[in-house]
Amino acid sequence: MAVPKHxxxxxxxxxxxxxxxxxxxxxxxxxxxGEAKLPHHVCPSCGQYKGKQITEGKED
Ligand SMILES: [Zn+2]
Numbered sequence: 197m198a199v200p201k202h203x204x205x206x207x208x209x210x211x212x213x214x215x216x217x218x219x220x221x222x223x224x225x226x227x228x229x230g231e232a233k234l235p236h237h238v239c240p241s242c243g244q245y246k247g248k249q250i251t252e253g254k255e256d
C-alpha cells in the first residue's frame with residue numbers, strides 16, 4: 197500500500213483546503229410575486245413556474 201513519505205505541511209494542507217468554502221446559493225427573483233427563489237425551481241412563495249400554477253404556495 198502506498199504510504200506518504202513526508203508529512204503534509206500546514207501550508208500545503210491549507211492551500212488544498214482553500215477551495216473548500218461554502219458558497220451562498222444563487223437566487224433569482226420570481227416574476228409573479230417578486231420573492232427570492234432558486235432559479236429553475238417552482239417559487240416557494242406563490243407556487244408558480246413559467247406563468248403556470250404548479251403548487252399551492254404560501255397564499256399571501
Ligand atoms: Zn412567486
